[in-house]
Amino acid sequence: WEGRWALGAAAAAAVGAGLAAWASGHAPLAFDALRARGAVLRADAGAAPCDAHPASAAPGYASRREDLPEYTAADVSTHSEPKSGVWVSYGQGVYDITEFAKGHPGGSEKIMLAAGGALEPFWALFAEPHGKLATLQLLETLRIGNLRQDAAAAAAIADIDDPYAEDPPRHPALVVQSPKPFNAESPAATLADARITPIPLFFIRHHMPVPLVDEKDYVLSVGDTRAGASSGTLELSLDDLKKFPKVEVEATMQCTGNRRSSANEVKPTKGINWGVGAISNAVWGGARLRDVLEAAGIDVEALATGEGEAHVRFEGMDLDPSGDPYGSSVPARRALRDGSAVLAYEMNGEPMPRDHGAPVRVIVPGVTGARSVKWVASLEVADEESESFWQRQDYKIYPPNTSFDNLAQGAKHAIPIQDTPLQSAITSPVPGATVSPRDGEVACAGYAFAGGGRGILRVDVSFDGENWTQAELDRPQKSAGRTYAWTLWKASVPIPESAQRAAGGEATPLRLRVRALDDEHNTQPSTAADVWNMRGLLTNSWHSIDLVLPGKGG
Amino acid sequence: WEGRWALGAAAAAAVGAGLAAWASGHAPLAFDALRARGAVLRADAGAAPCDAHPASAAPGYASRREDLPEYTAADVSTHSEPKSGVWVSYGQGVYDITEFAKGHPGGSEKIMLAAGGALEPFWALFAEPHGKLATLQLLETLRIGNLRQDAAAAAAIADIDDPYAEDPPRHPALVVQSPKPFNAESPAATLADARITPIPLFFIRHHMPVPLVDEKDYVLSVGDTRAGASSGTLELSLDDLKKFPKVEVEATMQCTGNRRSSANEVKPTKGINWGVGAISNAVWGGARLRDVLEAAGIDVEALATGEGEAHVRFEGMDLDPSGDPYGSSVPARRALRDGSAVLAYEMNGEPMPRDHGAPVRVIVPGVTGARSVKWVASLEVADEESESFWQRQDYKIYPPNTSFDNLAQGAKHAIPIQDTPLQSAITSPVPGATVSPRDGEVACAGYAFAGGGRGILRVDVSFDGENWTQAELDRPQKSAGRTYAWTLWKASVPIPESAQRAAGGEATPLRLRVRALDDEHNTQPSTAADVWNMRGLLTNSWHSIDLVLPGKGG
Known part of the structure; x- marks a missing residue:
């Protein structure tokens, strides 16, 4: 968990009353609106078509069959173990793979990752044998029903008092570490099966509820607040952003807390007990950060090569309980070093999924995940780094003998994490x-x-x-x-x-x-x-x- | 030792007969002309004014006194221990500090580093109390003679059959690891006393004899041999080089073998048994590498930012026994990354000393010492890295279970070392x-x-x-x-x-x-x-x- 940790009294007052109680993802969440509804949400999410893969079944297969009954995604999700029967969905089909899974040539561990959910992301990983006609024909022999495509059932259970009610559905193969905010690992067993992680299996690390953004209303504001800066603020719609030359960058995102479980074996730390799966790899498509800053009248070359220490600040649309957005910054020289930083509106060739920052997120390759702000609302070149909690207090390495009781002493040896070690x-x-x-x-x-x-x-x-x-x-x-x-x-x-x-x-x-x-x-x-x-x-x-x-x- | 290691039979044939015998600096050197004359050379070097500090004694002190006898540097060097008496030189004076050293306020270990040699480099380190008049007056009370300034005595003992006979004199405080080629550590005890290491105490790492270069005849050739390159060769004299804008860069040089002694404690390796002193820091003054390449008609910006993998090759004037020069290369993008690489003709504000590459050497900051070629004769932008032994075979990290008997297997996991780790x-x-x-x-x-x-x-x-x-x-x-x-x-x-x-x-x-x-x-x-x-x-x-x-x- 990289949310707010228990702060000292003075710091807590500075950040705002009530935030000190915004405790670890492991602990019960402190504000009233949250209730333990994770099970319902997961059941719902289980077999719903993942939003980024609406139509990835092979053409001519897994289509609707009038002779079979209808099942909802929730029905599929209740069949995730041998004792209840193992069901999966694929396209518009529902299949009972209970017997087949036992003798699966790829190993029953891997096929069981799809149990109770959609097969699509795994077929992307194992394209070689699975793409073949014979495999599709085999699967069809296990057909038991049709998947009900209507999303009304999911919407019906939304709880307007739950700030997480609008979070999107997720694939059940994700290894959930914290339901609210949603934090889940990519299943480790498939991580090394493909260079590009399928979207439904890409790890998710949220600090807050997923904001609902209508891409028609999306505006990115770009400014320069350095002392003496003369340029105004540029506002860009998603269509405007798409007019910049589009680049695609393959880049790995890694949570700063990936493998915290290894640290916890030494001595307890504060945060989500991540295993090795808080890391994934994708191709990010969008406009170059440097092109967008240049369009706002900013001298990008001077920023990239100069002696000064300017920063590029990012703010997201995900809000903490006091209404402040998630924010972070990267030193300008690093953010602009080779044009690799992107304002991405595509992930693996699909429109950016909600869980990964729709419609637009920042990707700063080589830098720790916490700086690649999702649902980005503003970019700003500034003299100082972001003033957010996540930049100024969290996501720093404190010395080994520093604890939450003697933070000040350790703070002078800590700087915001940017590039990450091996x-x-x-x-x-x-x-x-x-x-x-x-x-x-x-x-x-x-x-x-x-x-x-x-x-x-x-x-x-x-x-x-x-x-x-x-x-x-x-x-x-x-x-x-x-x-x-x-x-x-x-x-x-x-x-x-x-x-x-x-x-x-x-x-x-x-x-x-x-x-x-x-x-x-x-x-x-x-x-x-x-x-x-x-x-x-x-x-x-x-x-x-x-x-x-x-x-x-x- | 980073010379040539025993090669496999095939590799040895490829490099040239006889070179396989060019063994470790620890082992006796193999070619006929070398003889064990280190003692004489060191005695000579001991108290001679170091070439980069011809006149660093404070004005009005340590000048010639007609009432005192004359001593040679060799005389001073024979008094380096309490039992023989401890002498040092300073300016034109010779001093007996036997009794004083015992109660030296800075500790007798440090003052004893100068025993038998010149005090100048230590006074540079300890400028605070030592620069004061009182200290100079105190030293003068220990005066016993005049240092004979004439260098004829040193020249007289030169042995024309010894390729190392023309090596310059060195300060006895250097911790000699190999006399021929000369390899010596900076004395560890003074390394952290000053940011800038005094020239006479700067570590020395040679692969061959020090070439004698008359700066009036010096020519640097600059070329581009990439496929399709159109520019010719530019030739620059030292005066030409001094017409480029002069920059000064503070940069640490570290031998790639620094601290090899710690590796040897695990299991023996091949090479000089360096302690912690094969590292020093200086201010290097000269022309920017990028300015010089640009003057030769090379598109430096394309090299620094392009996708290609061009290399900048350097050749020195130090020759191995077959007449081939020392050589190395740095990927162009790295050599040009921020204009920090310098063709240096000054070190700590003095003309470049012979032991550090007079009249001109390469400095590529951040990159291992082996790439910063001394006595540089040519720069060349090329499609391939340097073909020298030191680039292609040596100065690479082989896997832990690779030995000299199974090199080929390990070689595919090795690349030339450039930037160095912490x-x-x-x-x-x-x-x-x-x-x-x-x-x-x-x-x-x-x-x-x-x-x-x-x-x-x-x-x-x-x-x-x-x-x-x-x-x-x-x-x-x-x-x-x-x-x-x-x-x-x-x-x-x-x-x-x-x-x-x-x-x-x-x-x-x-x-x-x-x-x-x-x-x-x-x-x-x-x-x-x-x-x-x-x-x-x-x-x-x-x-x-x-x-x-x-x-x-x-």
């Missing part, structure tokens, strides 16, 4: 899995990512921490010499002979670990203790998972 | 020192430095590895938003109570450790094992030293 994780196998070695080796896969445009030079994987296998890398394209998207990796790692001998009889525990090296030769710390901080931010230690090697007997 | 070290107290706590705290100091223009956010110092004290930082100026010079730090670190209790009786060992955080939140690995590689390059683990806490009895 990260890597194992996403397959899943933790605790019993492995099936082939020729004494275990196949594994995952991601590696460095902020600041740095690429990945090497990924090392090891069981014993002494013998390291270099993984095979799937690196992204560079943009102006910089690398803004993650590198996916896979490897076959030899099981140490000692473990193989030990496993002659009984099942034996094995720890698999990964570490990366970026192309400027930065490294990851070996343990989370080395970078522990009270907020558990930027936890990027070597990632490890425990596996089980079966004994020869079974 | 480094830090404790330079005071010296390892093994018995500390004198004040209020239960030990005072310490050192440096921290990150390549790539990253600044230092925080330096943590600790005795127990759990409670970390944040050091006070002396940060450099930024240049176009980037930080190219080191940060010096100092701290008072509390001694853990358990150690204080243990020291009630006997002397107790204490381990002091330091780690830094750069302003893009990169960290150092906790142990050298985490970054061990067969060449021991870029060893940047947390630095620690062992100290002794005296018992209460003594």
Whole structure:
């Protein structure tokens, strides 16, 4: 959770009464209007067609069949386990895959991610066999009904007292960490299956309710409030923004708290207990930030290369309980370094989905996710950084012995996080899995990512921490010499002979670990203790998972 | 040592017969002309006025006195220990400081760095009390003679069969790691005493003999050999170069092998066993690289911002035994990123000294020292990186399990080192020192430095590895938003109570450790094992030293 943490008395007064109670996403939310309706919302969201994929079923398949009954998305979502039967939707079809899932060639763990929800995002990941006619024909043999397409049912349950009532439906495969505000990981097991994360599986990290913005009314205001600035304010509609040259940038977004769970194993921190899935990768389409600032009469070249320390501030349309918007800023030189920052109105070729900032969000590649403001309402070049809580108090690394009780002492050693350090994780196998070695080796896969445009030079994987296998890398394209998207990796790692001998009889525990090296030769710390901080931010230690090697007997 | 390492048979043939025998600086050098004459050269070098400081004694002091005998630099150098008497030179004076050194207010360790040599570089460091009249008057009371200024004695001993015979004299305080080629550390104890390292104490890292270049004959050739390039070759004399706008850049140079000794503690590597002193900081004055390339008709803006992967190659005038010059290259985008790269003809305001590349050397701030070619003869924009051994084979990080026997396997995971990762070290107290706590705290100091223009956010110092004290930082100026010079730090670190209790009786060992955080939140690995590689390059683990806490009895 990167919301407001419990502030000292003075700070709380400054920010506004009542905000001090705006507590962790783990704790019950403090204001009256919120009620625990997450279950209903999730059931509703479960099988509803995800807003960004309205028609992604293959043509001629999964269309309406008059001979079958109608089911709602809620009906599908109640069938997410073998004991209730496992249903999924695809296009206009509803299918019972209870028996099929048991013998699924891709592994029952992966197909079960779709249980109770839509198949579409997974078919995007596994396009190779799944796109084929035979697979579609097979699926049709499991058909039990039609999915009721009308959204009225969902709207009917909206509660006008709940500020989260208008949040969009989400895919049930997302690993929900906090329902209100909605925070969910991308399911780790599929993260390394495709460079581009399907929209319904892209992690979501909200601080507040999702604002409802009619794109016809959307206005982006662009200004310059520096001392001595002469330009006025430019106002742009979505259509205006689309008149700028359109660029597409592949960039990885990562929550500043990704992998906080590793920090919590050392000592508790404050925040959502994120695993390795608060990171995803997409292609963002829109207008360049620098083109838009230039259109507002701002000397972009001077900002990008000058000695001064101007900042580009962003404000969103998501409001906190006191009515203040989410806000952040990036130093101008960094925001403009190579034209990679985008005001994005598309994600993976689709109109920007509500959960990712519709109609327009900021994307500053290489910089921590918290600066890429969603539902952006204003851009402003300013002498000082954003005055928001999230810029001035939160999203900073405090020294290791600083706690919430002695903030002031640590604050002088903290600066707002921008470019992020090197990260890597194992996403397959899943933790605790019993492995099936082939020729004494275990196949594994995952991601590696460095902020600041740095690429990945090497990924090392090891069981014993002494013998390291270099993984095979799937690196992204560079943009102006910089690398803004993650590198996916896979490897076959030899099981140490000692473990193989030990496993002659009984099942034996094995720890698999990964570490990366970026192309400027930065490294990851070996343990989370080395970078522990009270907020558990930027936890990027070597990632490890425990596996089980079966004994020869079974 | 970053010379040529033993190559595989095929590679050796490719590089040229005989070079495979051009072994480590530790091993005897292989070619006939070299003889072990280091002692004579050092004796000569000891008290000779360093070439960059011909007249740095205070006016009116340390001038010739007719009543005193004459001594040569060699005479002074034979008095470097208490048992022979401790002599130093200053200006034209020779002084016996045997008794004075014992009670020196700055500590006898530091004054003893000058024993047998010249005082000038230390007076530059300790300008505060030393510059004062009283100190000069005190020194004059210790006067025993005049320093013979004539250099004929040195020339007379030159051996024309020795390729190193023309190497310049050096200050005896340098910590010599290899006499031929000359490689020496800056004395660690004084490294953190001043932001700008005095020239005679600046570390030296040579691959070959120092070339003798008459600045009147100096020609820099500038060309563009990219496919389709149309510009010809520009030739510039030193006077031509001085007509470009002169810039001064404060930048830290660090040998890629600095701190290799920490890697060697894990497992032996190949190379000079550098401690923490293969790093120094200076102000470099000269013409901007980009201005010079522009003058040669090259489109610098396209190089700096384009998608292509052009390189700027540099060749020196220092020749290997087969007559090939030292060479390296830097990707053009990096070399031109903000105009910080300089063709330097001045160092700390003096004409470039021979040992640092006279008359002109390359300085690429933020990039590892090996790319900042000394005695530069040519610049060339090219499609491919330099073909030199030092670019293509050496100065790369090979994977941890790669050895000289399986190079090819590791080579595919290695790229030439450019920007360097975060480094830090404790330079005071010296390892093994018995500390004198004040209020239960030990005072310490050192440096921290990150390549790539990253600044230092925080330096943590600790005795127990759990409670970390944040050091006070002396940060450099930024240049176009980037930080190219080191940060010096100092701290008072509390001694853990358990150690204080243990020291009630006997002397107790204490381990002091330091780690830094750069302003893009990169960290150092906790142990050298985490970054061990067969060449021991870029060893940047947390630095620690062992100290002794005296018992209460003594």
